[in-house]
Amino acid sequence: MVAGTVLRARGVDVSLGGRRILAAVDLTVRPGEVVALLGANGSGKSTLVRAALGVVPTSAGEIRLFDQPLASAPWRRIGYVPQRIPAVTGVPTTACEVVRAGLLSGHRLRRGTRAQAVAALDAMGMAALAHRPVQEMSGGQQQRVLIARALVREPDLLVLDEPTTGIDLGTIETFVATIDRMRRAGTAVVVVLHETESFAAMLDRAVVLRHGRVVHDGPPPPARAEHARPEHEHAHPHPVEPDGVLGDLVGGGDA
Numbered sequence: 001m002v003a004g005t006v007l008r009a010r011g012v013d014v015s016l017g018g019r020r021i022l023a024a025v026d027l028t029v030r031p032g033e034v035v036a037l038l039g040a041n042g043s044g045k046s047t048l049v050r051a052a053l054g055v056v057p058t059s060a061g062e063i064r065l066f067d068q069p070l071a072s073a074p075w076r077r078i079g080y081v082p083q084r085i086p087a088v089t090g091v092p093t094t095a096c097e098v099v100r101a102g103l104l105s106g107h108r109l110r111r112g113t114r115a116q117a118v119a120a121l122d123a124m125g126m127a128a129l130a131h132r133p134v135q136e137m138s139g140g141q142q143q144r145v146l147i148a149r150a151l152v153r154e155p156d157l158l159v160l161d162e163p164t165t166g167i168d169l170g171t172i173e174t175f176v177a178t179i180d181r182m183r184r185a186g187t188a189v190v191v192v193l194h195e196t197e198s199f200a201a202m203l204d205r206a207v208v209l210r211h212g213r214v215v216h217d218g219p220p221p222p223a224r225a226e227h228a229r230p231e232h233e234h235a236h237p238h239p240v241e242p243d244g245v246l247g248d249l250v251g252g253g254d255a
């Protein structure tokens, strides 16, 4: 278990392409906490996690990871699954190699990392494909490899940007059980979600963004199972919570 805060953002502004994307965002995550980032398309969820990890620059505010400024953040304690799969190179790379890359320390792979990598792939139901090139895999299979690459690091902070997109329900269950084990051991989790359903049981808090501002930071909204069904009609009006924020999370995009 780690002491202090895992992630602390204060007054963070981000501008991209001449537009202000995040405005005065505060976010605190403590050890073992599972925090969902929610909000309509384009509300700034991915930008917030990318800023928190130093992938996009901030124009104001302060970000600290494990009580350190970004410049000296302990990256080996952090696992990140981005929303989009980075373009794969033309060189065939097996799933096992991708996952082992998550264990690189300096330029060398430590001994025994192959077994660790295969175990992480197994947790994502991918052990049988460990030696298949990721270039030959479906989008959902590639996503599972990226999740395994983050899990194998046994991070103290796991950042997941819409991790379950394109993954079948059985694998989601295994994945959620793995995350649950990790957070019981003290790992903090920040997860960008559209539907809280699969993570609902373990969410401590939800932070809701709208137009780049935090409009709610507190209890997560109740999961609405009907939204996950293919026949669900998203155009119907949703019940509005007392503060008017959580009830229309799935409303129209911000972009």
Ligand SMILES: Nc1ncnc2c1ncn2[C@@H]1O[C@H](COP(=O)(O)OP(=O)(O)OP(=O)(O)O)[C@@H](O)[C@H]1O
Pocket: 016, 017, 021, 039, 040, 041, 042, 043, 044, 045, 046, 047, 048, 254, 255
């Ligand atoms: N590199 C960029 N340059 C310019 N604008 C950008 C860039 N990246 C993101 N944006 C804009 O910032 C806004 C927020 O995008 P972001 O991806 O953070 O939203 P999101 O809440 O994660 O959306 P979604 O739910 O669709 O993934 C959008 O309007 C997007 O077009």
